[in-house]
Amino acid sequence: MSDTASIPLSAHQRWRAFWVCVAVAALTILDLTKVNVALPSIEQAFGAGSTELQLIVSGYVLTFGLTLVPAGRIGDQRSRRALFLIGLTLFAITSIVCALAPDTSTLLAARLVQGVAAGIQMPQVIGLAQEMFQGAERGRAFGLFGATIGISTAFGPTLGGLMIALGGADDGWRYIFWMNVPLTIAVLAGVIWLLPKTRESRPAPLQLDPVGLLLFGVVVVALMAPFLMTTGSPDDNPQRWWLLVAFGVFAAAFVWWERRYAASGKHPLVPLSLFSISSYRNGTLIQAVYFMALPAMFLLTTLFLQLGVGLAPVFAGMVSIGFAVASAAASYVGGRIVTRVGRPLVVWGLAIMLTAVVALALVAFFVPPGIVELAMAAVLTVGGFGGGLVISPNQTLTLAEIPVKQGGLAGSVGQLVQRIGTAVGTAVALSLFYSTVYREEGSGAATLEVYHDAYAFGMMSVGLFLSIALVLGVVDLASRRRRARRA
Secondary structure: OOOHHHOOOOHHHHHHHHHHHHHHHHHHHHHHHOOHHHHHHHHHHHOOOHHHHHHHHHHHHHHHHHHHHHHHHHHHHOOHHHHHHHHHHHHHHHHHHHHHOOOHHHHHHHHHHHHHHHHHHHHHHHHHHHHHOOHHHHHHHHHHHHHHHHHHHHHHHHHHHHHHHHHHHHHHHHHHHHOHHHHHHHHHHHHHHHOOOOOOOOOOOOOOOHHHHHHHHHHHHHHHHHHHOOOOOOOOOHHHHHHHHHHHHHHHHHHHHHHHHHHOOOOOOOOHHHHHOHHHHHHHHHHHHHHHHHHHHHHHHHHHHHHHHOOOHHHHHHOOHHHHHHHHHHHHHHHHHHHHHOHHHHHHHHHHHHHHHHHHHHHHHHOOOOOHHHHHHHHHHHHHHHHHOOHHHHHHHHHOOOOHHHHHHHHHHHHHHHHHHHHHHHHHHHHHHHHHHHHHHHOOOOHHHHHHHHHHHHHHHHHHHHHHHHHHHHHHHHHHHHHHHHO
């Protein structure tokens, strides 16, 4: 039995507990983005190759994704509070190991375990929100959660760049990991003192579906690995794409096993019946495709400004601050009105985001250095309003018909597709970006022209993914209206 399901909570207790969850989410998401700007410094410190550098970032994403679903399952059956304590303690320890790492191998190993810690924590955030709130209050909670995701995603590169500026090329990347330690200790204190405690009870035996868990792990690794190993370099091994064949085989085996396991009266790792709920299925697809676009957009913009325009990392990161602020405001408002407006809110947000992506590509081409970063910041601020109308309202609509006892699991599947979307979208965008750089630099083109073209090709993939998300939103909207007329 989970923590809050066993005791009644006042509104004050619910919101106090939720703010602790928001802090956990912010800490976890920040580490997805702030390490990106440290890669040149890590390369200089250890002489790391492109594959090692990619794995320092993508290894965290991979183990994060692998842990989400089983951790969500355990959280639905046991104490979310205990899982927060375990995850945060492990996160603090691995941050210290990263900060003290004497070589690339130690840093990579610590990052892999750090991803496990993040995966333990994150499903409990959504699971608690699903349990504690109902109706309009749940929409408001997910609005604040969406604001946290937007701010953390956009501020990560800025914070990372600031640490590099403070510590210099030699120690700045270590500061990025050291900053996790006091932040994690503060959040741990909040978990200990502010999260509700579990009523004394004898929990039922834990049901985890070990065969399903093994198959699930192979499926996630086989799907994510080829994308996570894609750097855009001519040295990328093309044999990695054979892993997608293994993904198809093991995905079929996983579906077969889960259906068989459920038919025997047991509890499968992922109840496939969740996907028979159209609001959950459509919302999860929108999450997946949207997150193929969003992190790639930030990464491409940062690369263009650093490599093409020549901005320092901290200033390149600051360009996204307007997006973060606007996204937070729109997420909060969207969370409050989504129960009245519904899916059109998400469709409007996606349309605004798509317009902003087109505008970013045009600005990069036609606005000169010295002004281009300001113009991009303005466009991203407008895009932030659209982004804020996507994440939190879509989260609310996706989980609206999910039983409370499956909230952690359903939320962790949503987080997993976000991580997979991030891996796929970033790999596609980086491949287009760097392949253009390698091709045009070899032809002797001017540096800024090379990065104009590289940015444009990369942003084409971002625009494509957002267009797909927009089509999915329109299809879901039409489906909802047809059901409403029949009712």
